[in-house]
Amino acid sequence: MPDDKSTILVIGTGSIGERHLRCLQRIGRREVAFCEPMEERRADVALRYGIDASLVFPTLDEALSSAEFDCAVVAAPAPFHIPLGRQLAEAGIHILMEKPLSLSLVGVAGFRRLAADRGIVVAVGYVHHAHPAIRGVKEKLDSGEFGRLLEMRFDLGQPLAHFRPAYADVYFADHEMGGGTIQDMITHFYSVGDSLAGPVDRLVTHARHLALPRVEVEDTVHTLASHGGIMASYATNMFQPANEVCVTLNCEAGSLRASYQDRRFSWISEPAGEWQHESFALDDWDEVYIRQNNAFLDAVDGKGSPVVGLESAIRTLSVNVASLESARTQSWQNVSYES
Known part of the structure; x- marks a missing residue:
């Protein structure tokens, strides 16, 4: 060496x-x-x-x-x-x-x-914080050009069995090993939402197993959340044919959008106007990890x-815990950040 x-x-x-x-x-x-x-x-x-x-x-x-x-x-x-x-x-x-x-x-x-x-x-x-689409919309949002963020929507899904054929034989199949869609997938976007809008203070989650074979953990999650008054929705499933991520931010002076499948991030400021786009190349997910x-x-x-540092990850862990409890009790949960 x-x-x-x-x-x-x-x-x-x-x-x-x-x-x-x-x-x-x-x-x-x-x-x-x-x-x-x-x-x-x-x-x-x-x-x-x-x-x-x-x-x-x-x-x-x-x-x-x-x-x-x-x-x-x-x-x-x-x-x-x-x-x-x-x-x-x-x-x-x-x-x-x-x-x-x-x-x-x-x-x-x-x-x-x-x-x-x-x-x-x-x-x-x-x-996902290192993904060029997320980096692009965050840079636009932080510029102040679009004013105050008012609302966020996260819509994503993937064919998990195609990308990870052994999913039912590894941790994903067991909540106690960090599995299920809340802890394995949508947590990524709870974290992204925290970076865009600040911490979640309240949420409600509906989570069910709908279609993914050979497991009983939730494969579909819908969460409504309040980030200090900024409204947010997070929706995902792990069985649809398309591999898609779309994040939309609606602000006082326009909207921003990250689209993984289109390999671009976009913005619009004029009512009924045209979206403006900036494309990026991403041929290999290893590039994001790099x-x-x-x-x-x-x-x-x-x-x-x-x-992403430790403090941000602790906040997202608190959201995971609240989301799982909300799904279990079918109730709104306040998110506590005391560890």
């Missing part, structure tokens, strides 16, 4: 962990090591990505006792995020943690204090901030 390059440790090499590993190799700013408890997968990943045996570990304990790392990606299932995060922070290792931050607020305040005391950078993988992971490494190197 080159003496002048630090090492990043990827913990877990399921589909998301493997994507992080692949993207970090493409970035090339760190040597990449990984932990994977499943022997067959561990050998396969090491072979396919050409990772030396000295950088391959079955457990985090063995990794920490065998090598030095300045940062790590936590891509294990959500119930293990906070315990792994504490172990890494205690070792002085900066953390990019996959979403959601956890399943509940238990232990989050202690982790926040530990990370602050040790000077640990904590980023959380709400990767933006996110580069920002994390920049923050570790003292050159910037992560795309």
